[in-house]
Each structure stands twice: as C-alpha cells, then as structure tokens.
Amino acid sequence: MKKVLMVGGKNYRSIAQKSKQLNIQVIHKADYKKERRTHTYFEKHIKEVDCVVLFINACSHDNMWRIRELTKRYNKPIVYTRGTGTTNAFTIAIQRMKPKVG
Known part of the structure; x- marks a missing residue:
C-alpha cells in the first residue's frame, strides 16, 4: 500500500473515498497556520511517505517552502x-x- 501526505484542502470526504478506491493510505494536513511545530510534523511524515501532494491554493506560503525543502532532502516526489x-x-x-524505467 502506497502512502501519501496531502497538505492543504478541505475535501476530507472526497480524499477518504478516493484513497480507499485506489488503496492509498493518506496523511492529511489541512492547515493554513504558520506554526513552528509544523516543520517537525512534516519532517516526520515526509520520511515515511511515498509522495507528497501540495494544494498550493490552500496552504500557507511558509509551509510550502518547508515541504519543498524536506522533499528535496529526503528525495521524495512532490505534486503541486x-x-x-x-x-x-x-x-x-x-x-x-x-x-522510472531506463
């Protein structure tokens, strides 16, 4: 089972339904706040997921930059x-x- 971190957005029901259909475990952080503890939260989860989905219109700018930095550090794909x-x-x-083949 693949694991995805989704940051931003409010479609809890839609995310739950689609992840169940696709057999994907989702960690969802729907937070617009700029908090110091979010860096440790993101780092913990980015280490364990296969991909990060970032809803850029529903996420703080600060969190977007934190996630970009962490996905580069841990070599995880990110979807904007x-x-x-x-x-x-x-x-x-x-x-x-x-x-990737080849």
Missing part, C-alpha cells in the same frame, strides 16, 4: 496542484510514484 480536486491530485501522485 492548484485546485482542490482530489481525483486529479491522486492521478498525478500515482504517476509520480511509479518507478
């Missing part, structure tokens, strides 16, 4: 999505999690 549509976000995340 402008809308809050979960189907599109999951589709792109699944493509990014596939191993």
